[in-house]
Amino acid sequence: MAEEAVFDLIHMEAVSYVFQGEKISEDEAVAKLEHMGFATGYRLVERLTRESGRFKDELDIMKYICKDLWVTVYKKQIDNLRTNHQGVYVLHDNRFRFLSHMAAGKQYLQYAPRYLAFTCGLVRGCLANLGVTCVVTAEVTQLPACKFQIQVQRG
Amino acid sequence: MAEEAVFDLIHMEAVSYVFQGEKISEDEAVAKLEHMGFATGYRLVERLTRESGRFKDELDIMKYICKDLWVTVYKKQIDNLRTNHQGVYVLHDNRFRFLSHMAAGKQYLQYAPRYLAFTCGLVRGCLANLGVTCVVTAEVTQLPACKFQIQVQRG
Numbered sequence: 591m592a593e594e595a596v597f598d599l600i601h602m603e604a605v606s607y608v609f610q611g612e613k614i615s616e617d618e619a620v621a622k623l624e625h626m627g628f629a630t631g632y633r634l635v636e637r638l639t640r641e642s643g644r645f646k647d648e649l650d651i652m653k654y655i656c657k658d659l660w661v662t663v664y665k666k667q668i669d670n671l672r673t674n675h676q677g678v679y680v681l682h683d684n685r686f687r688f689l690s691h692m693a694a695g696k697q698y699l700q701y702a703p704r705y706l707a708f709t710c711g712l713v714r715g716c717l718a719n720l721g722v723t724c725v726v727t728a729e730v731t732q733l734p735a736c737k738f739q740i741q742v743q744r745g
Numbered sequence: 746m747a748e749e750a751v752f753d754l755i756h757m758e759a760v761s762y763v764f765q766g767e768k769i770s771e772d773e774a775v776a777k778l779e780h781m782g783f784a785t786g787y788r789l790v791e792r793l794t795r796e797s798g799r800f801k802d803e804l805d806i807m808k809y810i811c812k813d814l815w816v817t818v819y820k821k822q823i824d825n826l827r828t829n830h831q832g833v834y835v836l837h838d839n840r841f842r843f844l845s846h847m848a849a850g851k852q853y854l855q856y857a858p859r860y861l862a863f864t865c866g867l868v869r870g871c872l873a874n875l876g877v878t879c880v881v882t883a884e885v886t887q888l889p890a891c892k893f894q895i896q897v898q899r900g
Contacts, residue, residue, distance in 0.1 A: 595792050596785070596818050597752050603781040604759050611766070626758040630751070637750050663751050 594665055594687070601688060605704050620707040627711025628718070635716040638662065648742065651720050652679050659716060677742035681713075682735070689734035702730040706738075713738060749820055749842070756843060760859050775862040782866025783873070790871040793817065803897065806875050807834050814871060832897035836868075837890070844889035857885040861893075868893060 604626065608619045638659070645651045656668035660683075670682035688705040692698050706728035714726045723743045730736045759781065763774045793814070800806045811823035815838075825837035843860040847853050861883035869881045878898045885891045 595789055597755065599785040599788055600752065600755055600759065600781070603784050604755065604762070606784075607759070607763070607777065607781055622762065626755070626762055629758050629761075630754040633754055634750055 597663075598687065598691070601708060602691075604708070609704065620703055623704070623707035624711035624714075627708035627713075628715035629711075630708075631712035631715025631717075632719045633715075634663075634712075635659070635719045639720070645720065648677075648722060649673065651717065651722060652681075652740070655713060655716060656681055663712070677744060679740040679742075681738045681740070683737070684735045686734055686736045689730065689736060692733055698733065699730060702733070702736070703728070706730070706736060710738065713740065752818075753842065753846070756863060757846075759863070764859065775858055778859070778862035779866035779869075782863035782868075783870035784866075785863075786867035786870025786872075787874045788870075789818075789867075790814070790874045794875070800875065803832075803877060804828065806872065806877060807836075807895070810868060810871060811836055818867070832899060834895040834897075836893045836895070838892070839890045841889055841891045844885065844891060847888055853888065854885060857888070857891070858883070861885070861891060865893065868895065 605623060608614070608622050611619065614622075639654075645654065652671060652673070656671050660666065660668050664683075664687045666683075666685070666687075668681045669684045672680045672682075686706075686709075688709065689702060692702070692705070710726040710728050714724060717724050717726075717740070725741045725743065726738060727741075728736055728738045760778060763769070763777050766774065769777075794809075800809065807826060807828070811826050815821065815823050819838075819842045821838075821840070821842075823836045824839045827835045827837075841861075841864075843864065844857060847857070847860070865881040865883050869879060872879050872881075872895070880896045880898065881893060882896075883891055883893045
């Protein structure tokens with residue numbers, strides 16, 4: 591729990607630092623956090639998978655993200671993984687840690703994207719390192735639950 | 746080790762993000778990282794000490810920083826604590842984690858302060874929350890060893 595706290599707090603500081611920046615729009619700030627997440631994910635997965643075997647296929651990689659990676663970073667697994675078997679994967683986290691500090695209430699929903707951007711980048715970075723090029727978006731339905739959608743880019 | 750990696754990497758991204766900023770001097774960037782560390786430390790120690798007892802005295806607080814706090818954040822204890830018993834404490838870390846990724850060599854020494862600023866703030870924030878107002882500076886002698894000097898501000 592203590593270790594989680596350190597990571598949570600430095601992440602929150604990064605979010606607040608990026609949004610404090612002068613002359614930066616909401617979209618730019620979100621993009622910058624996404625980029626920080628991408629770099630973190632890219633290098634993290636390199637360390638984590640150094641000694642593990644290769645993955646069987648794309649679905650196998652997604653399962654790795656939902657289990658091993660999520661446990662390493664967020665101390666829990668993704669609660670539900672869905673796919674249309676055509677390159678779209680939806681990861682449901684019923685209690686996403688970076689949202690769990692937010693009070694439930696519709697008035698806070700507008701700020702949720704700030705707390706999802708780093709993780710969208712993290713997932714995209716991990717997948718990029720594993721050879722999967724994709725777009726990752728996130729959506730909050732009811733705090734602190736959210737879903738991450740991965741759209742794999744073919745060819 | 747995996748958890749350490751996540752924290753190390755997000756810290757490195759924060760450093761690189763702050764230094765990428767346009768029109769920001771080295772001193773300003775270091776100050777911003779110090780501030781991020783302060784906020785993180787202030788809130789972290791609040792969570793960590795919520796259920797522990799009160800501290801006996803200032804030295805007792807410093808020992809807590811060197812042992813419990815350092816283990817929580819950096820997975821090792823401070824190697825040596827010295828004090829002049831007049832409000833100056835020097836904490837030696839023989840292998841500071843945020844420096845351990847840097848190649849040894851004098852040409853890299855100039856960049857070391859970037860990787861110490863967050864931690865100076867972290868220590869200052871922890872101590873502020875525990876009622877000790879101080880100035881924290883850091884110095885590298887030989888990578889990856891460094892020392893943090895705490896100067897308590899009286900009255």
